[in-house]
Amino acid sequence: MxxxxxxxxxxxxxxxxxxxxxxxxxxxxxxxxxxxxxxxxxxxxxxxxxxxxxxxxxxxxxxxxxxxxxxxxxxxxxxxxxxxxxxxxxxxxxxxxxxxxxxxxxxxxxxxxxxxxxxxxxxxxxxxxxxxxxxxxxxxxxxxxxxxxxxxxxxxxAEPGPAPALAPGTRSGTALAVAPVPGQGPIPARQSRGREPGAVARARDFLRERAARPVSLEELAREAGLSPWRLTRAFTSAVGIAPHAYQLQLRVDQARGLLARGEPIANVAQACGFCDQSHLNRAFKRFTGLTPGQYAQGFARPAR
Incomplete structure (x- = not known):
């Protein structure tokens, strides 16, 4: 086979x-x-x-x-x-x-x-x-x-000289994605976390804390202290992707962790804020190149 x-x-x-x-x-x-x-x-x-x-x-x-x-x-x-x-x-x-x-x-x-x-x-x-x-x-x-x-x-x-310190709680992700967004220009180099605008840092933290629940642009803008339009521009410039795409990837990352622990796909979809299992399947495939089932198969047997 x-x-x-x-x-x-x-x-x-x-x-x-x-x-x-x-x-x-x-x-x-x-x-x-x-x-x-x-x-x-x-x-x-x-x-x-x-x-x-x-x-x-x-x-x-x-x-x-x-x-x-x-x-x-x-x-x-x-x-x-x-x-x-x-x-x-x-x-x-x-x-x-x-x-x-x-x-x-x-x-x-x-x-x-x-x-x-x-x-x-x-x-x-x-x-x-x-x-x-x-x-x-x-x-x-x-x-x-x-x-x-x-x-x-x-x-x-590695580049010589001091580099940004490790942020507490930082972990890895294997997010891959498909289908580039039409009309978007070259990818900017993301500013290091310590140098990005404070409003963007607040918005990132807010999305991390609420990755699985609905967050409106107005709510996010209030937390960041900017207008919705200015926040979207500042966030995209500093991070390289828009706030909605950032939150979606956070949800996929959470789903990866639950799938690796053997949680049923339907339960993972609900826990991570997806509308249903089909929504999880589409997003997971877009960001990893795999379906949730294919990803979970890699953890079906413990590594020797």
């Missing part, structure tokens, strides 16, 4: 780590962000994406990455699409390794490029990912290999 086009799994013993193996992708990802780091290797084909205000091309053998909160898109850059293996890492995972490298305790590494030509790093990431998927590594081995690879990534490619 042919393997599915995409599989997500959480390797045992690696807290804050989620993996995605996908092949032959030809979807066009809309603007989205990850709350954690995303790093992986293109094995076949080519992936194009807009990131940090620049057009990036990740061909086979190259490392592709995004930093927490940075909005980006994605598209096939050749007729065959692309096949890749991705790691999604909670920010604290890299912060711990950076602290061990004397890069500053509790600081998040920053990377200036979304594509790296580093065969050693690429080969190590791909080999570890394959072994994790096959359950071929012991607990100690998988922990040692991951930390060693993250240390190489940071030491070779």
């Amino acid at each position: 042919e393997r599915p086009a995409a599989r997500v799994f959480r390797p045992g013993g690696l807290e804050g780590v989620e993996c995605l193996a996908a092949r032959g992708l030809k979807v066009r990802f809309a603007r989205h962000f990850h709350e954690g780091y995303a790093v992986g290797v293109v094995e076949e084909g080519a992936l194009g994406f807009r990131y940090l205000g620049r057009s990036c091309l990740a061909r086979a053998g190259l490392v592709n990455l995004t930093a927490p909160g940075e909005v980006h898109d994605g598209r096939p850059a050749c007729d065959a699409g692309w096949t890749y293996r991705m790691f999604y890492l909670e920010p604290r995972v890299l912060a711990e390794v950076a602290a061990e490298l004397d890069e500053g305790a509790g600081r998040l590494p920053e990377f200036a490029s979304g594509v790296l030509d580093d065969p050693t790093l690429a080969g190590g990431l791909a080999a570890l990912h394959r072994d994790l998927e096959a359950g071929a590594a012991t607990l100690l081995e998988r922990q040692e290999r991951l930390r060693a690879l993250l240390a190489v990534w940071i030491a070779r490619h």
